[in-house]
Amino acid sequence: MSRVIKLAVIPGDGIGPEVVAEAEKVLDAVTRDSGVTFEKTRFSLGAARYLETGDTLTDDDLAAIASHDVILLGAVGGVPGDPRLKDANIERGLLLKLRFALDHYVNLRPSRLYPGAPGPLADPGEIDFVVVREGTEGPYVGNGGSIRTGTPHEVANETSVNTAYGIERVVRYAFAQAEKRRKKLTLVHKTNVLVHAGGMWKRIVDAVASEHPDVTVDYAHVDAATIYLVTNPGRFDVIVTDNLFGDILTDLAGAVTGGIGLAASGNINPDGVFPSMFEPVHGSAPDIAGTQQADPTAAIGSIALMLDHLGLADEARRVTRAIEADIAARDGSARTTAQTGDAIARALPAATPAA
């Protein structure tokens, strides 16, 4: 029996194409002889495309991407300060537009300190949690504006918009994750200052908690959560939080678990109405683009999340095992992006024979 999966590939800018090449290498290797075929379409999007054509993401691009089953994205964003990009906002116009248009309301970001991975903490303990970051609301909605712009009388507002509908669905997803894990869920917000949005998050978490009596629920202000992440990260199992707090916490979490060169993520539409999109947490790092210095592990980890999302649990597990084995074997000597991709592909364990 063979299954064909339509994959949209957006390599993007900077180190994006290099890490995506390795992610594809591992994807090809893990699905060889599996009966699953990925039918790929490549989309040239990002700062490079903008500079060439002036387009960030056209309606046609969006429709074409949306017709796929799943999306792999490298990284987007040009060289900071490039004057030709002054009026572009590739992040808003491309990355966030995809997340919002494709209703990626779950931004899933696992944080694990792999055995052998170097990290900045003296005594990290075991770190293994997942951040379920809301992806379609909060301060990211783009409901801001300014008056008297550029004058001494300028006023600039940014409105965080939050709905019970939007929060409940992501909170339910987070509880489902907790049920599959160590059954602990932490809401992170800033309820003492953002009383309206925070109050609603709190009420909804409390309500859904009553349906999950076996899940232990607690709460941390976002400022306190950053302290825990460096002093006691082992206390977390599932964190559920808003779009902006999730952005901040997951970069920090990436840093404490060996760097965002390892941090994978999924922008997920759990309902399957739109294709989900998998991408490393890191950016396009134009300063090292083309030098084969980038670590493709985060992109390859995103493949594991993608396979899991597609129900290909054995393939997902094999990619994760290969990453673990490779990280444990790293001795700190320099490798090219491709060498790391090769090493992880080589480390793939055999498929579990079908029962």
Next chain:
Amino acid sequence: MSRVIKLAVIPGDGIGPEVVAEAEKVLDAVTRDSGVTFEKTRFSLGAARYLETGDTLTDDDLAAIASHDVILLGAVGGVPGDPRLKDANIERGLLLKLRFALDHYVNLRPSRLYPGAPGPLADPGEIDFVVVREGTEGPYVGNGGSIRTGTPHEVANETSVNTAYGIERVVRYAFAQAEKRRKKLTLVHKTNVLVHAGGMWKRIVDAVASEHPDVTVDYAHVDAATIYLVTNPGRFDVIVTDNLFGDILTDLAGAVTGGIGLAASGNINPDGVFPSMFEPVHGSAPDIAGTQQADPTAAIGSIALMLDHLGLADEARRVTRAIEADIAARDGSARTTAQTGDAIARALPAATPAA
């Protein structure tokens, strides 16, 4: 010649009274025979007062506090989850009300890794920066609300309000700090998402930078800044940032420099129109209240900031030296709050003889 300074003392809740007692002890010791007298008024405010009277901060309280030269605050906030505090918001109604009413537009939070202080980073390097957090704008303004509250159709908004007036003054203060320090200033924001507020911050920093050609200016997104704080905190000298990002970064900064038991802060009205307020960054920690387990160092460090603000540079320096000496001498054995206060008071160096 003698100078009388009117000091409003707000011990507050939880460990607040304990750490304030030690701060006062050191203040008394350092000003003995100095010709400076602190005339103190005590204000009973916080959760305890709210439970007794239902008041958080009355207009009379505010007027009385405002008639002082300077304010020392311990910590406010009751036991989390106390049902009797369900409708109280001590943080908004007291702490933030003071900061806003007294126009504390500079929230000054130095971060230093004292020699000998234990910290969570394996290889922290030298850490010595100050965060200049805006204190009267941003997502803290309280311009939020909700409709259909508590129903499945609830919408809750929180509006961050930012003005050129408000940003320019805090940015100017931050540049003045950088001029006195290592001449490096980093703006932290999220300009790629919060384009209006972020764009204004960026424009104003660029404009003021042109008046400070000797200050090196750079920019980091808030998510990236949290990574730097754990991987390369030595890169920072002065950070200028908005109210919410500053809240998050300074808790994390406190953690990487030995814990918020050491982190001091000043809520400053540089124009001197209103009294400035000095407080430890930590909260009221009701779980250890009354047990003499709290570290009063952050409160004592806030005294150093207060003395500096009052132009008592020699006294400020002596308190800082005493803290440094005490931290260097700590051997990890348990001390009571009072013992630490005594030790720091004893470690005060002699006053510099007047020229």
